[in-house]
Amino acid sequence: MKKTVLASVIAGMAFSGQALAVELYNSGGSTFSVGGHISMGIGNDDDDELEVQSISPRINIxxxxxxxxxxxxxxxxxxxxxxxxxxxxxxxxxxGYIGVTHETWGRGVGGTQWSPYYDVGGIADMPIAFANDFLYVNGYELGTGRAERMISYRKTFNFGDNLDFNLGAGWQGDNSEGGTDYGNRGQLGLSVDLGGIFVGYAFTTGSVSGSNDDAMGNLVSAKYGTYGDGLFIAAVYEMGDSFRNAVGQAGAYDSYSIEAIAAFALANSLNFSLNYESHENDDDSKTVFSQMALQVEYNFTGKFMGYAGYQIDLGDDYADDGDDKYALGVRYYL
Incomplete structure (x- = not known):
């Protein structure tokens, strides 16, 4: 496959922080591999008690x-x-999905997958311990992170060695979750890669029960550099209409969310990052959550990584028991 098509195939894998796999079979045009990662460490829970933690462990074929x-x-x-x-x-x-890709005509995917919306919005979702929580609020149903029952199409248009235009589109059928009914949903993702600079826009819309308005999200993002390789800066801004339905909130509400990260990796792979995130209920002019985290990661080997992070709770307007969070551990990539 051409480089641009291959990039679209693995985009979701790269954003999710899992780009390693062990190839077990390669013959006659067929390959089979197993991947994933296991994390183990310590940190505090919602009651500020120390506990053993495993951050997003997974296995894939x-x-x-x-x-x-x-x-x-x-x-x-x-x-x-x-x-x-x-x-x-x-x-x-x-x-869980099947994809079909053509060198010229692009790529189609059906199943539970990283969405075109996440291709644009997930660029700051990089550190192991703390990052980009708002994308996962109703993420499956709204298709803003991993999207259930989605059909998607992606195509990269190459205009030279340093300029790519990326197009993504997705559709989901009716879905119900937690007493909320989501109607047919469509989304669009557009982005430009210009050397080390990325700029993107994503849009998603569809009906939701309990509101006369469609659950609609508009998102813009930009980044510079590659996470884990020198200087990396990224920012994401989302505006939602009857969109998010965070835990503890009554029904969908208008919202806006911000995620920003700056990271710098030394030549020995020691990677420092500082990120900020806030999620606002615009209907009530209240903060659902706001937080900032300082984190560090280090590759002991290509498959064994250590991490440490401290997340400062900057306060919200719904709970009085918010606490800072911390995490320390290791991750092993299969």
């Missing part, structure tokens, strides 16, 4: 098939892994 004439197919299944407790509920689905 990946397969590809060369179909000839410039076409290829791929399949991915990814599951959250319960690493801290025994019992029957050990796995839950994170991703």
């Amino acid at each position: 990946n397969a590809t098939q060369d179909l000839g004439h410039g076409w290829s197919a791929d399949v991915k299944g990814e599951w959250s892994v319960n690493t801290l407790e025994g019992g029957d509920n050990s796995f839950s689905t994170r991703l």
Whole structure:
């Protein structure tokens, strides 16, 4: 496959911080690999008690098939892994899709996947411990993070060595979750890569029960550099109409959210980052959450990473028991 098409195939994997896999089979145009990661560390819970933690552990399987004439197919299944407790509920689905890609015509995907909206909005979702919480508020149903039951299309237009224009579009059918009914949803993602600079815009809309207005989100983002390689700066701003429905809130509300991060990685891979995030209920002019985190990550090897982070609770207008959070641990990539 051409470089630009391959980039679209792995975009969601790269944004989710998991770009490693062990190839177990490669023959006759077919490949099969296993990937994922397990994190283990300590940190404090919502009651400010010290506990053993595992941050977003997962395992995935990946397969590809060369179909000839410039076409290829791929399949991915990814599951959250319960690493801290025994019992029957050990796995839950994170991703599950089939994709078909052509060198010229682009890529189509069907299933639970990282959405075109996340291609634009997830550029700051990089540190292991603390990052970009607002994208995961109703993320599955609204398709702002991992999107359930989605059909998507992506295409990269190359205008030279340093200029790419990326187009993404997605559709989801009716979906109900937690007593809220979400109607047919459509979304669009547009972005430009200019050397080390990325600028993007994403839009999503669809009906939601309990509101006369569609649940609509508009998002803009920009970044410079590559996370983990020297200087990296990124910012995301989202405006939502009857959009988010955060835990503890009654129904969907108009909102705006901000995520910004600055990071610098030394030559020895020691990576320092500072990020800020806020999520506002614009209907009530109240802050749902606001926080800032200082974090550091270090690659002991290509597959074994250490991390530490301290997140400062900057306050909100709904709870009086907010506490700072901290995390310290290691992550092993399969």
